[in-house]
Amino acid sequence: xxxxxxxxxxxxxxxxxxxxxxxxxxxxxxxxxxxxxxxxxxxxxxxxxxxxxxxxxxxxxxxxxxxxxxxxxxxxxxxxxxxxxxxxxxxxxxxxxxxxxxxxxxxxxxxxxxxxxxxxxxxxxxxxxxxxxxxx
Amino acid sequence: xxxxxxxxxxxxxxxxxxxxxxxxxxxxxxxxxxxxxxxxxxxxxxxxxxxxxxxxxxxxxxxxxxxxxxxxxxxxxxxxxxxxxxxxxxxxxxxxxxxxxxxxxxxxxxxxxxxxxxxxxxxxxxxxxxxxxxxxxxxxxxxxxxxxxxxxxxxxxxxxxxxxxxxxxxxxxxxxxxxxxxxxxxxxxxxxxxxxxxxxxxxxxxxxxxxxxxxxxxxxxxxxxxxxxxxxxxxxxxxxxxxxxxxxxxxxxxxxxxxxxxxxxxxxxxxxxxxxxxxxxxxxxxxxxxxxxxxxxxxx
Amino acid sequence: xxxxxxxxxxxxxxxxxxxxxxxxxxxxxxxxxxxxxxxxxxxxxxxxxxxxxxxxxxxxxxxxxxxxxxxxxxxxxxxxxxxxxxxxxxxxxxxxxxxxxxxxxxxxxxxxxxxxxxxxxxxxxxxxxxxxxxxxxxxxxxxxxxxxxxxxxxxxxxxxxxxxxxxxxxxxxxxxxxxxxxxxxxxxxxxxxxxxxxxxxxxxxxxxxxxxxxxxxxxxxxxxxxxxxxxxxxxxxxxxxxxxxxxxxxxxxxxxxxxxxxxxxxxxxxxxxxxxxxxxxxxxxxxxxxxxxxxxxxxxxxxxxxxxxxxxxxxxxxxxxxxxxxxxx
Numbered sequence: 121x122x123x124x125x126x127x128x129x130x131x132x133x134x135x136x137x138x139x140x141x142x143x144x145x146x147x148x149x150x151x152x153x154x155x156x157x158x159x160x161x162x163x164x165x166x167x168x169x170x171x172x173x174x175x176x177x178x179x180x181x182x183x184x185x186x187x188x189x190x191x192x193x194x195x196x197x198x199x200x201x202x203x204x205x206x207x208x209x210x211x212x213x214x215x216x217x218x219x220x221x222x223x224x225x226x227x228x229x230x231x232x233x234x235x236x237x238x239x240x241x242x243x244x245x246x247x248x249x250x251x252x253x254x255x256x
Numbered sequence: 257x258x259x260x261x262x263x264x265x266x267x268x269x270x271x272x273x274x275x276x277x278x279x280x281x282x283x284x285x286x287x288x289x290x291x292x293x294x295x296x297x298x299x300x301x302x303x304x305x306x307x308x309x310x311x312x313x314x315x316x317x318x319x320x321x322x323x324x325x326x327x328x329x330x331x332x333x334x335x336x337x338x339x340x341x342x343x344x345x346x347x348x349x350x351x352x353x354x355x356x357x358x359x360x361x362x363x364x365x366x367x368x369x370x371x372x373x374x375x376x377x378x379x380x381x382x383x384x385x386x387x388x389x390x391x392x393x394x395x396x397x398x399x400x401x402x403x404x405x406x407x408x409x410x411x412x413x414x415x416x417x418x419x420x421x422x423x424x425x426x427x428x429x430x431x432x433x434x435x436x437x438x439x440x441x442x443x444x445x446x447x448x449x450x451x452x453x454x455x456x457x458x459x460x461x462x463x464x465x466x467x468x469x470x471x472x473x474x475x476x477x478x479x480x481x482x483x484x485x486x487x488x489x490x491x492x493x494x495x496x497x498x499x500x501x502x503x504x505x506x507x508x509x510x511x512x513x514x515x516x517x518x519x520x521x522x523x524x525x526x527x528x529x530x531x532x533x534x535x536x537x538x539x540x541x542x543x544x545x546x547x548x549x550x551x552x553x554x555x556x
Numbered sequence: 557x558x559x560x561x562x563x564x565x566x567x568x569x570x571x572x573x574x575x576x577x578x579x580x581x582x583x584x585x586x587x588x589x590x591x592x593x594x595x596x597x598x599x600x601x602x603x604x605x606x607x608x609x610x611x612x613x614x615x616x617x618x619x620x621x622x623x624x625x626x627x628x629x630x631x632x633x634x635x636x637x638x639x640x641x642x643x644x645x646x647x648x649x650x651x652x653x654x655x656x657x658x659x660x661x662x663x664x665x666x667x668x669x670x671x672x673x674x675x676x677x678x679x680x681x682x683x684x685x686x687x688x689x690x691x692x693x694x695x696x697x698x699x700x701x702x703x704x705x706x707x708x709x710x711x712x713x714x715x716x717x718x719x720x721x722x723x724x725x726x727x728x729x730x731x732x733x734x735x736x737x738x739x740x741x742x743x744x745x746x747x748x749x750x751x752x753x754x755x756x757x758x759x760x761x762x763x764x765x766x767x768x769x770x771x772x773x774x775x776x777x778x779x780x781x782x783x784x785x786x787x788x789x790x791x792x793x794x795x796x797x798x799x800x801x802x803x804x805x806x807x808x809x810x811x812x813x814x815x816x817x818x819x820x821x822x823x824x825x826x827x828x829x830x831x832x833x834x835x836x837x838x839x840x841x842x843x844x845x846x847x848x849x850x851x852x853x854x855x856x857x858x859x860x861x862x863x864x865x866x867x868x869x870x871x872x873x874x875x876x877x878x879x880x881x882x883x884x885x
Contacts, residue, residue: 132450170428175451335661337661401663
C-alpha cells in the first residue's frame, strides 16, 4: 500500500465537543508552533485527509479556508495547500508571567473553597467555550 | 442547483402509505444522512429517487429530471441497494466488466485500483467474499461510473466497525475526488455524524427534520432550569422534548434567538441527541420554510 | 448488454446446445437406419403401390422400433422444459435475489435489459427447437407413413412447425409467470401447469374445429376411411341400416347381434363363426359413420395452431414487458 509521507497526520477526537474543522485548524496551528510544519511544506490533500479520517471533504475545505484566511497557508490550484509562515510559541518571559498569574489564581480558587475537581471542571468548561468561539 | 428535490412525495401500496408528504431539497455537493426507524420509508424514498419506483403522489426529481421517466439520468446516479445485491456466481472481475458494459462513463483504472487496495482479486467469486468486501465491490461499482449523485441504502448495516470505517473512508475519498452529492441511509446516526452535513429524519413515513446539520445544531439547545410548568425562557421557538424531576426541568428546544435567561443553563446538543429527541416526539418537525420556486422568464 | 445476456444465460444455452447435440447424435444414425429398413423391407414400395394391403409389413416394421416410443413424451414435454428453465428464471431470479435493483440502476433501461435477453432466448429457442423438430420430422417419416397417423394428437404435436410455436409460447409463459410471481420455483410450477392446461385445451377443444369436420361411412371390418390418406378420425360409431346407434367406435355389440340375428350364436358362451357374423352384419346393414379431418388439411392445421400459439406468446411477452417497465420494483 502506498502511503504518501506527509509531515502531519490528523487525529479526530469525536468526544471533545469541539467541531471537527476546528480540531484540524488547531492541529495545524500546533504543528506550526512546534516547528513540525515549516513554510513550504504541503498539507495533506483533502482526499488524503478524508481517506484516513472518514470525514466530510467540506469539513477539510472549511479548515483549510480558515487557515488561509489567517494567512498561515496558501492554496495553489492544481497543486495543493502549502504552509506560508510559522507561528511563534510564547516567549520565555510570557511563559513565566503566565505561570505566576496562574499560581495566584489557583491560590484564590482554593481559598474560595474550590477543590481540585471543581478547579479542573471550571478550567475545562471555560477552555471549551473559548475554543468554540473560534480562534478569532 | 439542487441535487434532489421532492415535493409532497408519496408512495402507496394498496391502502398503506410507505411514504407520505415528503418534501425536501438536498443541495449539490452535500453528504446527506437519511435517518429513521425501520419502516419509516427510507428505502422507499431511495427507490423513488433511483427510478425503481413510481410515485403515487407528488414528485421527485434528481438533477432536474424524473428518474422513473427519464432514462438519461440513470448514468448520473450511483446506487447501492440494501443487502448489497451482487451476482453471486460472478467473479469480482466479472462485476467490473458488468459495470463497464452497462455504463457509458466508466473509470476502469479507478475500479481496479480500488479493489486492489481492499485486497480483492479479480478471480475471487463474489459469493465467497465477506460482507465488508461485498460492500466494497458494490461501492466500487457505484463510484466507478462517476455519478453526480450517490444513493446508498443502509450501506453500513451488516458491517463490523472496521469495515464500516473502511467503507466511509472509501466513500469520502470518492466524494472528494468528484464532488458527488451523497444520500446515505442508516439507523445508526453515530456512524454518519462524522461525514454528513445534511440531515433528513423520516419518521412514520413522513419527513420530520430536513436541513443542514450545522444550522440544526446551531438552532437547537438543551436547557435546564427550575421546574415551573409551562414556563419557557425567551428565545425558545419550540420545545421538542422535555423531562422533569421534582425541582428541575430539562428540555430540548429549537431556538429563534439567544437564550440569555440566567436561571437556565444552556448547552449545545449533539446530532445523535437531536435525532433521538425528534424520534421520540413524532409530531415535532424542523423543516425549512416554504420556498418559492424560481420564476423562469422565457424569452422566445 | 449483450455481454451480460451471454454471461448470465451461457449455462442455459450450453445445456441446450448439449441436449441438441445429444439428440442429433441419437436421431441421425437411427434415422438413417429406419430409412434404410423402410426400403429394404419392401414397405416403401408396398405403400407406394396403390391397392395393396401393407398391413402386415407395416405392423412388423413399426414393431421393430417400439423401443423408440419414449421420444413421444420426451418431445411433448420439451417445450415446457424450455419455458421452465429459460423463461421462468429470466425475471424471477433477479427479483428473488434483489439483483434487479442492481441491474436496473446502471445506465441501461429495463426495456433494453429485457429485450436483449428475450432476443437471445427467442433466437436460441427458434434455432434449437426448430432444428430438433425438423430432424424429428425427417426421422419419423417412414414410421408415420407406416402407421398413417401424422395427424393424430401426440404425433401431430411433435412434428412439423408446431413444436417451435409451443416452445415460444412456453418461453413467453415462463417469462410472464416469473415477472408476476417474482420467485423462480413457483414460476416454474406455474409455467408447467399453465403450459399443460393450455396445450390440452387447444388440442382437445379447438383443434378439431379449425375447419368443419367431414362425415363419411364405410363398411364394418372394411378398410376404413381413407387408409393411407393420413386422415384424423375424430369420432366413429356403428349404426344400423336406418342410422340408429348400435355402439360407439368401429365394432360389434355382441348382445345386439344376438338379439337381432337369432341363431347366430349356436351356444351361449361361445363366439359366433365369422360367416355367421358377416351374414348378420349384412342383414342388419351395420356400418360405421365417422367424422374426420381429411389428411389434406394437415398443413393448414399446423399453421393455424402455430398462429394461435405464436399469438399467445406475443401477448404474454408484451404483458411481461409492460409489467417489468411499470410495475416491478
